[in-house]
Amino acid sequence: xxxxxxxxxxxxxxxxxxxxxxxxxxxxxxxxxxxxxxxxxxxxxxxxxxxxxxxxxxxxxxxxxxxxxxxxxxxxxxxxxxxxxxxxxxxxxxxxxxxxxxxxxxxxxxxxxxxxxxxxxxxxxxxxxxxxxxxxxxxxxxxxxxxxxxxxxxxxxxxxxxxxxxxxxxxxxxxxxxxxxxxxxxxxxxxxxxxxxxxxxxxxxxxxxxxxxxxxxxxxxxxxxxxxxxxxxxxxxxxxxxxxxxxxxxxxxxxxxxxxxxxxxxxxxxxxxxxxxxxxxxxxxxxxxxxxxxxxxxxxxxxxxxxxxxxxxxxxxxxxxxxxxxxxxxxxxxxxxxxxxxxxxxxxxxxxxxxxxxxxxxxxxxxxxxxxxxxxxxxxxxxxxxxxxxxxxxxxxxxxxxxxxxxxxxxxx
Numbered sequence: 001x002x003x004x005x006x007x008x009x010x011x012x013x014x015x016x017x018x019x020x021x022x023x024x025x026x027x028x029x030x031x032x033x034x035x036x037x038x039x040x041x042x043x044x045x046x047x048x049x050x051x052x053x054x055x056x057x058x059x060x061x062x063x064x065x066x067x068x069x070x071x072x073x074x075x076x077x078x079x080x081x082x083x084x085x086x087x088x089x090x091x092x093x094x095x096x097x098x099x100x101x102x103x104x105x106x107x108x109x110x111x112x113x114x115x116x117x118x119x120x121x122x123x124x125x126x127x128x129x130x131x132x133x134x135x136x137x138x139x140x141x142x143x144x145x146x147x148x149x150x151x152x153x154x155x156x157x158x159x160x161x162x163x164x165x166x167x168x169x170x171x172x173x174x175x176x177x178x179x180x181x182x183x184x185x186x187x188x189x190x191x192x193x194x195x196x197x198x199x200x201x202x203x204x205x206x207x208x209x210x211x212x213x214x215x216x217x218x219x220x221x222x223x224x225x226x227x228x229x230x231x232x233x234x235x236x237x238x239x240x241x242x243x244x245x246x247x248x249x250x251x252x253x254x255x256x257x258x259x260x261x262x263x264x265x266x267x268x269x270x271x272x273x274x275x276x277x278x279x280x281x282x283x284x285x286x287x288x289x290x291x292x293x294x295x296x297x298x299x300x301x302x303x304x305x306x307x308x309x310x311x312x313x314x315x316x317x318x319x320x321x322x323x324x325x326x327x328x329x330x331x332x333x334x335x336x337x338x339x340x341x342x343x344x345x346x347x348x349x350x351x352x353x354x355x356x357x358x359x360x361x362x363x364x365x366x367x368x369x370x371x372x373x374x375x376x377x378x379x380x381x382x383x384x385x386x387x388x389x390x391x392x393x394x395x396x397x398x399x400x401x402x403x404x405x406x407x408x409x410x411x412x413x
Contacts, residue, residue: 042098044362050352051090051408054401055099057363058083061396065106069398074109076120078187079398081132086405088138093409106132107139107148115150122154125162125174127187130155134191137198156195159188165233168207169214176376178234180215182227182254185261193268202273208265209275215258216282219246225289226305229254229383230375239375239383247375247383250305253399254373256322259286260403263329280335283326287336290323291343299343299350303370304388312389317355317369321403324348328410341411348411351404357395368393369400 042056058068066074068083084103091099110118110132120129133155140148163171165178170188172181189208196204218231230247232240239247262283269276293305300315301323307313327344330336357365371394375383407413 044364046358046362049408050348050364050413051086051405052094053362054364054366054405054408055087055090057365058396058401059098059102060361060363064109065102066109074106074118076110076117076129076132078128078131079402080106081134082402083398083405084132084135086402086409088135089406089409103135104139107135107151111147111151113147115147115154117151117154120154122158123174125158125171127162127170127172127184130159130188130191131186134194137194152195155191156199159192162188165214167214167233168210169233170211172230179230179232179237179375180211180219181230181375182215182219182258185211185215186257186264189261190264190267193265197268202268202270205269205273205275209269209279212262212265212279212282216285218244220285221246221250224250224292224306225285226250226293227255227258227286229373237376238380249383249385249388251373251388252301252303252305252316252319253322253370255286255290255305256319256326256403259283259290259326259330260322263326263333263335266333266335283330283335287327287330287340291340294323294343294347295350298354299346299348300354301347304385307385310385312386314368314389315350315354317351317366318397318400318403319370320347320351320355321366321400321407324351324407325403325410328407332410344407344411345413348407348413351407352413365395366397366400366404367395369395369397371397 041060044053044056062068065080065084069077069079071077084106087099087103091103112118133152136148136152139145140152163174163177165171165180169180170184171177172179172184189211192204193208196202196208215227215231219227221228227250228246229249229251232245235242235245241248262279266276266279269279290301294301295315298315300320302308302313303316303319304313324344324347327336327340331338331341331344351366355367357367359365371392373381373388373391375381381387
């Protein structure tokens with residue numbers, strides 16, 4: 001080989017080696033980034049606690065957090081707020097960069113450089129839109145990024161202007177006038193409580209307590225102690241009882257939203273606040289009512305809470321997970337007697353033995369979750385027994401997976 005060819009060969013070899021090293025460096029960087037962001041598949045060991053097994057399952061199936069609930073595009077939504085709040089609570093224990101990145105990824109996909117929330121429509125006055133704002137407190141505290149503060153202030157303005165019933169209760173949505181739904185207490189009050197605690201010196205705790213007072217007063221059934229799904233103060237809706245304004249049936253998940261709202265709001269209400277004992281009393285009242293309807297064999301609750309094994313009724317995962325979380329947190333925080341930890345553990349046993357499927361990759365599938373239920377609207381939903389039992393079910397529905405993670409954390413399971 002002459003000298004010219006040797007030089008060409010040397011140069012080509014050097015370039016190829018440099019490219020290989022560079023490519024290897026890029027691949028290593030990509031792997032590291034994906035590992036932190038959750039885009040790399042996570043191995044799921046059965047030695048892990050249930051909270052991490054479910055969280056890693058969701059990250060594997062939804063590599064970007066906006067994809068939760070099988071979303072195709074980023075959308076500001078309460079289900080993302082619920083599940084990612086569960087990730088926040090998990091990350092408080094684990095301090096895992098990939099969990100923190102997963103939460104932040106959702107906020108950054110939805111909040112632009114000016115702090116505007118993409119897809120958010122303030123004029124609908126939909127109280128569901130408030131929930132995901134809970135994720136922004138910690139992000140703002142850690143980053144001091146004003147975008148997150150601006151977005152929180154936007155959501156706070158919605159609550160300030162939210163239409164209300166004559167007695168002062170937030171409408172569930174602008175399209176549902178004079179109606180308070182149990183769901184709405186979870187959608188609005190925990191954010192409201194944290195915001196007023198952090199930024200307003202607790203100025204509006206009385207207004208928050210008022211929302212619970214109205215629901216407790218008007219939606220509670222005197223016979224069972226359970227709460228109806230909704231209350232129409234005007235009694236104008238076809239589904240509303242003409243004397244009381246309540247909807248016709250008890251839906252477990254709606255009561256689940258209510259008890260979760262209570263235990264989460266109590267995180268921010270100071271011990272000396274006069275309304276604190278009142279909210280704890282509500283939690284005890286509904287919890288004592290609920291344990292009478294817990295299925296003795298499985299430990300779970302039925303879709304229509306008080307109808308047991310009536311034809312078509314089924315043991316439902318989201319409501320059961322919500323009750324397990326609220327009971328366990330209630331005991332851990334000192335709001336509920338210790339016996340409720342037993343009821344929570346029994347419920348969690350029911351979920352893991354009756355409703356969980358583990359696939360070959362170790363991923364967790366939570367079955368028998370009601371996908372959606374509401375009242376009124378188009379097509380019209382009448383709140384009948386037949387309506388609730390015939391709404392579709394969805395495996396790993398976020399209204400079940402989020403509370404499942406939270407319950408697992410509170411129970412240390």
